[in-house]
Amino acid sequence: MAADGADAAFDDEVEPTVTISEYMDGIEAEELEADLVLGGDDGDECTYGAGYLKRQAVFSCLTCVPDGAAGVCTACCLACHDGHEVVELWTKRNFRCDCGNSKFGGHLCKLNPEKDPENSANSYNQNFKGAYCTCSRPYPDPEAKEQVEMIQCCICEDWFHEDHIGLDSAEKIPCDEEGEALYEDFICHKCSPVCSFLKLYPDTIWASSKQTSASEAVTADSNGMEGGYSGHANTEKNENGARVDHQSAENTSVENNCTKDIAASEKSNLGDNSAGNCKLGLDINTKSDDSEKIMPFFLSKGWRETLCRCGACTNFYEQRGIAHLTDKEDSIEEYEKMAKEKRQKKLEQQEGAEANFINSLNHVQKIEILSGISDMKNEFQSFLESRDPSKPVTSDDVQSIFKNLAKKKQRLS
Template identity: 90%
Template structure:
């Protein structure tokens, strides 16, 4: 890339100075990348095929188009690394209730290197267009080679497809719940193709919906409605928000988005919904009598903790199962829980690494400990000397790093 420079009379193109970073900034960047990878992979080290664990509630999945060009197979992280290195692989982020296909009948006789004994197929696996490298209603790849700019995509928590924000059935992008800085105010998204299956959500209070009109976390959410009380539906002739949910002023008055967490939802809904004790239905309505609005389908944007509000009585539970959305009442299905578990695994792994390092140091005798500490101090001093004499406008090259260690080696030879 070139930048324009000049002295007022002449102009010339000069090479843009490569940006420089400190060692601390570099290490922070590495730490952030490792954390992001752990969140996507669920803390999976990628050492063992997950096939033996059966259909996992949620795991990172990859599709190898080299081995299965029609994209109807998925492999786990370990198999992606061990069996498909160098292949054309599509990263699918996470999929629910999935079992690794690597080496089964879909792979034309090529066995899995990590777990060769597998059933011919995994009948409970579900495959969508993502496995072929296509996304959204436009069925485009990501990244899109024909796009001038890669547009952000969001994932539906029902079908798990990814959608461009201007392809989700809204009249305006301004209706997507965001704060003043453009950050999402919703926890989960249900696409306009799946929202008819979840039409029963409109029987619930407004607290389960993320407001698209909330421009500030401190701005109060207000609405006017008769709402639902106790076990009655009370949804006739009530005001609806943009998702069509009944709004109850008394239950949500002066409630900010930041306070709209799981506890707040449970507290504000308690006076509106039934308590679900003794198998009673929270909404007090036969959920099977609800029907979708056939004239217009819209995406749903759900607030934090909305799943905890869902009724789990027998009637509602059967309704979810019949429509293939029983996972909504499974806490371990959500991305939030998946990432929480990943963070716990990462913390445990870091603790084990620190413990291993401490055990190694403790296993050394006094002389060996002094030698290691001296070596660390020498390296620190050498790096410090290098940084003090180095021109910060120039990039650090491999030759520079090599010279640092050569200097350390020469100093060690002189002292020995």
């Protein structure tokens, strides 16, 4: 009995082990997620000179600006606010770096000290103070037993706990069986009244709690899509509707085809406004806000392409401060697509630099490099074959590998 207890205690102390392949995959996944969050920004230069960017990663330094009325870019967060109390805000639209301006009490930006006193077009919400949702709690919440996933509204850009978005107990967030989002954008219940005009569009713009096939999307009746999520029909840290782990940004070919078919279907349902005609066939400015129950909206993939862009509708969006909805580059999907392209280009440049380095060596140097790689591979293989696989690899083990390589090199030289 005592022996069993000792074995159990020993098992609890054993650290979980991972294979080299799993470790490398984990690093790759973390690097990809970081690139998606930062938009592929290496953090080398302050973004102030680029003006108000359509979307960028933003941070709030509560050490420098306790009231949370300022935001800084990635580069300034690293260079000017290292060791400070910094709040990660994910991404914000139409924002210009504040680092070192009048809000920072005379502390100039190390990367770009020549800045205007204020950026008048910047918008700040409670997130800059480290508070989120209708409950105004921090994230992560130190008082919470477990951290609950949050969703970002694509209008106000605040983050909400799923239990605080105004859904009735019978209503569900559109997700598949594995919990992955079936919607592209989320509009919170506080912002949905300003977007009540969306109820004038066919139900194909609403995300369904069931996966809708492309054929169903094309044949669905524009006045009542089966299984559709609509504000006027029977209804059942994410960013602009995309989950924080960014997996929902990986669209399958079926989903892409579905989006194209939905767009084609709605073009016939609404009409084409390529000649300046309104898709809705009415003056949207005369449509009063809907007085129905205030509730959140979940929009399907590709819904922005459906919005009418005639003069009257465009003016309507601008007056309500939601003109960004017709800008494809505003969406998180487009932001992450840009980040992936930058990442791929960076990897190709690294591979090219490595190839150029090898090609710049003479024959003897190339042989020495290849020989060194082979020696390291053989030494590592020998280590794996000789060690107990149940035990974790320690720093001493790694040092011993390089010591053995150094000894072999000395014997050969």
